[in-house]
Amino acid sequence: MTLRAIKYENNSLEILDQLLLPAQSKYIQVKGVEDGWKVINKMQVRGAPAIAIVGCLSLAVDLRNEKFDSKQQMRQEIEGKLNYLVSSRPTAVNMKIAAEDLIDLANQLSKDSNVTLENMKTKFLQTVEDMLTKDIADNQAIGEIGAKEILSGVSGDSLCRIMTHCNTGSLATAGYGTALGVIRSLHAMKRLEHVYCTETRPYNQGARLTAYEMVHDKIPCTLILDSMVAAVMKHRNITAVVVGADRVAANGDTANKIGTYQMAVLAKYHGVPFFVAAPLTSVDLKVPSGDHIVIEERPDREMTHIGEHRIAAKGVTCWNPAFDVTPASLIAGIITDKGFFRPEQLKTLNDHQKMNNHSS
Numbered sequence: 001m002t003l004r005a006i007k008y009e010n011n012s013l014e015i016l017d018q019l020l021l022p023a024q025s026k027y028i029q030v031k032g033v034e035d036g037w038k039v040i041n042k043m044q045v046r047g048a049p050a051i052a053i054v055g056c057l058s059l060a061v062d063l064r065n066e067k068f069d070s071k072q073q074m075r076q077e078i079e080g081k082l083n084y085l086v087s088s089r090p091t092a093v094n095m096k097i098a099a100e101d102l103i104d105l106a107n108q109l110s111k112d113s114n115v116t117l118e119n120m121k122t123k124f125l126q127t128v129e130d131m132l133t134k135d136i137a138d139n140q141a142i143g144e145i146g147a148k149e150i151l152s153g154v155s156g157d158s159l160c161r162i163m164t165h166c167n168t169g170s171l172a173t174a175g176y177g178t179a180l181g182v183i184r185s186l187h188a189m190k191r192l193e194h195v196y197c198t199e200t201r202p203y204n205q206g207a208r209l210t211a212y213e214m215v216h217d218k219i220p221c222t223l224i225l226d227s228m229v230a231a232v233m234k235h236r237n238i239t240a241v242v243v244g245a246d247r248v249a250a251n252g253d254t255a256n257k258i259g260t261y262q263m264a265v266l267a268k269y270h271g272v273p274f275f276v277a278a279p280l281t282s283v284d285l286k287v288p289s290g291d292h293i294v295i296e297e298r299p300d301r302e303m304t305h306i307g308e309h310r311i312a313a314k315g316v317t318c319w320n321p322a323f324d325v326t327p328a329s330l331i332a333g334i335i336t337d338k339g340f341f342r343p344e345q346l347k348t349l350n351d352h353q354k355m356n357n358h359s360s
C-alpha cells in the first residue's frame with residue numbers, strides 16, 4: 001500500500017493512478033502539460049491541492065526540457081500553459097490561484113533587468129517544486145488547528161467520533177491531507193474514537209480512497225453508504241463533521257464533493273457542528289458567494305457503470321454534478337493553515353492577510 005499520490009524526482013513526474021485503487025497500485029508518468037491536463041481531467045489524480053501541484057509540476061517538466069531565446073518567450077510559454085491547465089477542471093480553485101501567482105512571478109522575473117534568463121528559469125522551477133513541501137506543511141497546520149478547535153467543544157478528555165465525506169487525505173494532496181489531516185491529528189493526540197467515511201458515489205472516493213488511507217494508518221473507521229448519513233448521526237453520537245473544499249467563496253459558501261450540502265443540512269438538524277478544512281489557497285475572495293462558483297458536470301458513464309459493468313438502465317437520463325455548494329449558514333467554521341475562521345470573517349481578509357493572518 002502507498003499513499004504517495006505524487007512522485008517528483010530528477011524532473012520525472014509520476015502520479016498514482018487513483019482510478020485503479022484500491023485493487024491496483026500503479027504509477028503513470030506525466031511527461032508534460034498535455035499529460036498533466038489529461039490525468040487531471042480523467043481524475044487519475046484528483047483533489048484540489050493535488051490538482052494544482054501536479055498541474056504546475058507538469059509545466060516544470062516541460063520547462064526543464066526546453067530552451068528559450070528570451071525571458072519574454074519563457075514568460076509567454078508559462079502563461080499559455082498555465083491557462084491551459086486551469087481548463088482541466090473548473091471548480092477547484094487551487095490550480096487557478098497557483099496559475100495566477102506563477103504568472104505574476106514570471107512577469108516580475110521577466111521585467112527585472114538584474115535577472116538573467118537562466119536565473120529566471122531556476123527561480124521559477126524552484127518555486128513550483130516548493131509547492132510539494134509547502135502543501136504538506138499547510139496540511140499539518142490544518143490538522144493541528146482543526147483538532148484543537150474540535151476538542152475545544154468536547155468535554156474533559158472524551159474521545160471524538162468524526163464523520164467525513166469524499167477523500168481529502170494524502171491521495172488528494174501532497175501528503176497528510178486537509179479534513180483527513182484533522183482526523184490524523186486527533187488520532188495522534190489519542191483523542192479519536194472512530195471515523196465514519198461515506199462511500200461518495202459515483203467515483204467512490206470514500207470507499208476506494210479514504211477507507212484505503214484509514215486502513216493504511218490503522219485508524220478505526222467504518223465505511224457507510226451516502227444514504228446512511230442521517231441514521232449514523234441519529235444513532236452514533238457524532239462529535240463533528242469535517243469535510244474538504246474545492247473553492248470557498250468570500251462569504252464562506254463552500255463548493256465541495258456532491259453530497260456535502262445534504263450532510264450539512266442533516267448536521268444542522270442533528271445539532272452536529274459542520275467544519276470545512278482547506279488551505280487558504282482554496283479561498284477565492286474574488287467570488288462573492290457560492291452562486292458564482294462553476295460546478296463541473298461529469299460524464300453519465302461515471303454513474304451508469306462500475307468499471308465495464310453497467311448498473312443503470314440503458315437510455316436513462318443522468319445528472320452528474322461533481323460538486324455542490326454548502327451555504328455559510330450551515331458551516332460552523334473554516335479550518336485553514338493560517339487559523340480558524342467563522343465564515344463571516346473571510347470577507348475581511350485581503351490577499352496580503354491571506355498570506356499572513358492568524359485568526360482568533
Ligand SMILES: CSC[C@H]1O[C@H](OP(=O)(O)O)[C@H](O)[C@@H]1O
Nearest residue numbers: 046047048168172244245256257
Ligand atoms: C483536499 S481535496 C478537496 C476536495 O477535492 C475532492 O474532489 P475530487 O475528488 O472531485 O477532486 C473533494 O471535493 C475534496 O473535498
